[in-house]
Amino acid sequence: MAGLLEGVTVLDLSAVISGPLCSYQFAMLGAEVIKVEPPARGDLARSLGADARLNAEGMGVSFLATNAGKKSVALDLKTEAGIAALERLVAASDVLIENFRPGTMARLKFDYDRARAIRPDLVWCSISGFGQSGPLAERQAYDQIIQGYCGLMSLTGDQETAPMRSGFQVCDTLAAITAAFAICAALYNRQRTGEGEFIDVSMLDSSLASLTSWPASGLLNAGKVPKPMGNENAASSPSGAFRAADGLVNIVANDQKQYHGLCDALGAPELKSDPRFHDRPARVVNRRELRALLEEKLASRTAGDWVEILTRANVPAGPILDLAGAMAHPQIAAREMIKTFDASAIGRPFSVSRLGFTLRGDLPDVALPPPRLGEHTDEVLRSVGCSEQEIERLSGGGETRRAS
Numbered sequence: 581m582a583g584l585l586e587g588v589t590v591l592d593l594s595a596v597i598s599g600p601l602c603s604y605q606f607a608m609l610g611a612e613v614i615k616v617e618p619p620a621r622g623d624l625a626r627s628l629g630a631d632a633r634l635n636a637e638g639m640g641v642s643f644l645a646t647n648a649g650k651k652s653v654a655l656d657l658k659t660e661a662g663i664a665a666l667e668r669l670v671a672a673s674d675v676l677i678e679n680f681r682p683g684t685m686a687r688l689k690f691d692y693d694r695a696r697a698i699r700p701d702l703v704w705c706s707i708s709g710f711g712q713s714g715p716l717a718e719r720q721a722y723d724q725i726i727q728g729y730c731g732l733m734s735l736t737g738d739q740e741t742a743p744m745r746s747g748f749q750v751c752d753t754l755a756a757i758t759a760a761f762a763i764c765a766a767l768y769n770r771q772r773t774g775e776g777e778f779i780d781v782s783m784l785d786s787s788l789a790s791l792t793s794w795p796a797s798g799l800l801n802a803g804k805v806p807k808p809m810g811n812e813n814a815a816s817s818p819s820g821a822f823r824a825a826d827g828l829v830n831i832v833a834n835d836q837k838q839y840h841g842l843c844d845a846l847g848a849p850e851l852k853s854d855p856r857f858h859d860r861p862a863r864v865v866n867r868r869e870l871r872a873l874l875e876e877k878l879a880s881r882t883a884g885d886w887v888e889i890l891t892r893a894n895v896p897a898g899p900i901l902d903l904a905g906a907m908a909h910p911q912i913a914a915r916e917m918i919k920t921f922d923a924s925a926i927g928r929p930f931s932v933s934r935l936g937f938t939l940r941g942d943l944p945d946v947a948l949p950p951p952r953l954g955e956h957t958d959e960v961l962r963s964v965g966c967s968e969q970e971i972e973r974l975s976g977g978g979e980t981r982r983a984s
Contacts, residue, residue: 583610584939588767591616591673592650593657595623597723597749598707598783599679600646601756602763606675607649608935608944614669614960615647615951619654622953623647638953639926648921648932649946653961654954657688661974666690668964670698675763679707682717692778701776703766705759711782721783726751730787735795738810751787758786816860817867818842821900823875829883831874832896839863845893846877916943925949 588611592603600615600623607613617623622638629641653669656662667690670676676695678685685691685706692704706712709721724745727733732751737744759781766777788796794815795806806814813819813832818839821828833842836859843851851857851873856866863870878886883899890897901909907918915938920931926949935944961971 583608583944586610588612588675589614589673590675590677591669592677594677594679594707596625596642596679597646597752598755598759599677600625601753602705602707602759603650603677604646604648605756605760605935606763607946610944611675613650614673614956615650615652616655616657616666616669617652617953619656619954622652622654626953634926637926639950641930644926644930644950645932647950648919649948650951651948651956651960652951652953653957655957655974657690663688663690665961665966665970665974667698668966669960670695670702672964673699673702674767675703675705677705677707677759677763681720682706682708682712696776699776701770701774703763703770703777703779705763705766705779705781707755707759707781707783709783711785712780716784723749723752723783726783726787729784731791731795732787735791735806735808737808739808741810742808744808751783754786754790755781755783758789812867815864817863818870818874820871822871822878824878824881824883824886826882828900829878829886830898830900831886831890834860834896836860838895841893841895842874842890845889845895846874848873848877919945921949 585606588606590603590606590611590613592599592613592615594600594603595617603613603615615623621627623643625643625645625647626638626640627635628643629635631641634640634644655665657666692706695702695704708717709726710716710719727745727750728743730751733743733745736742736746759779762779762781766779770776792800798804798806811821811828813834816832816834819832819834820830822831831842833839839857839860840852843849851870855862857863857870881889887897887899899905906912912918917934917936918931919934920929923929930949932950937944957975958971961974962968966974
């Protein structure tokens with residue numbers, strides 16, 4: 581099926597995670613994504629990842645993760661010639677994404693006002709650590725810095741190990757998803773009104789917004805500061821990771837029916853009538869005693885056995901997999917979440933993840949592998965009206981680069 585965003589052109593000036601992950605979602609949905617990179621080394625992510633050979637070739641696995649389906653144009657935006665070429669690209673684009681520190685584009689003498697003069701209906705999305713306003717606006721920010729500022733680290737781990745960083749770049753990811761949603765809303769509004777938009781996405785704001793569902797709401801509206809709970813659920817019990825014979829198993833028995841089903845499945849019907857555990861609030865108060873009693877029963881079988889037994893009893897339960905186990909799970913295979921490219925791009929097959937949804941059963945997809953630095957420079961510049969002489973001048977002066 582045709583991509584939902586076919587016909588949309590996205591100009592991506594961003595690097596590393598938040599911006600590239602945002603534009604990757606547009607590429608997966610059929611938009612043309614033109615990635616503008618510095619000629620000398622390109623996106624920093626090209627040199628990052630677990631494979632040293634790919635890093636040296638400028639195709640690091642960190643870059644492969646979020647840049648399939650894009651065209652690479654190598655352009656030096658610190659030169660007048662580079663900015664002149666950027667003007668042509670903006671004139672042909674619907675969306676511009678950048679994740680520079682606030683003020684950087686103004687110093688390059690190419691801010692939103694200049695872009696809007698060229699393309700009045702342009703949707704410009706700026707992603708930064710703290711946003712375009714406020715006392716921290718101009719500070720450098722990385723994911724870990726934002727995890728600390730937003731309170732997430734204080735909630736991760738348990739009473740002994742917190743504060744602890746999340747195991748992946750969650751704040752970058754939240755900003756990317758927030759930005760993609762905001763851009764789509766702006767494109768819809770443009771279709772109705774003809775107006776463009778300037779979108780200011782803050783990693784800090786995006787992360788706090790994700791916490792408002794429960795943790796922040798409890799603080800704002802009940803005055804309760806949330807504490808790190810490790811693998812426990814602050815609002816329910818039994819709900820968490822429990823020790824079985826060979827390791828941990830996730831069990832979530834939030835309501836009364838699930839709790840009774842758990843007791844029966846464990847061969848402990850007496851726990852249903854125990855006054856310490858008669859309802860959810862009582863089980864929350866007495867969670868330690870309940871955990872000890874449940875783990876006595878769980879010790880008789882493996883985690884895998886209990887997942888099967890509890891699932892048959894309609895009690896939510898699941899394994900705790902490492903990433904390799906998750907990627908190899910039959911459910912992931914059935915949903916075709918992993919796309920594998922052939923060996924032509926980097927000398928061996930490699931895989932990327934798709935988006936987390938299907939469209940009438942079809943999967944969002946990309947045909948192009950992640951590009952070499954400058955792979956599409958000439959093609960794209962020609963498409964926006966640059967002459968062969970202009971392209972040669974840009975290349976000869978170092979303002980651009982072609983793929984080697």
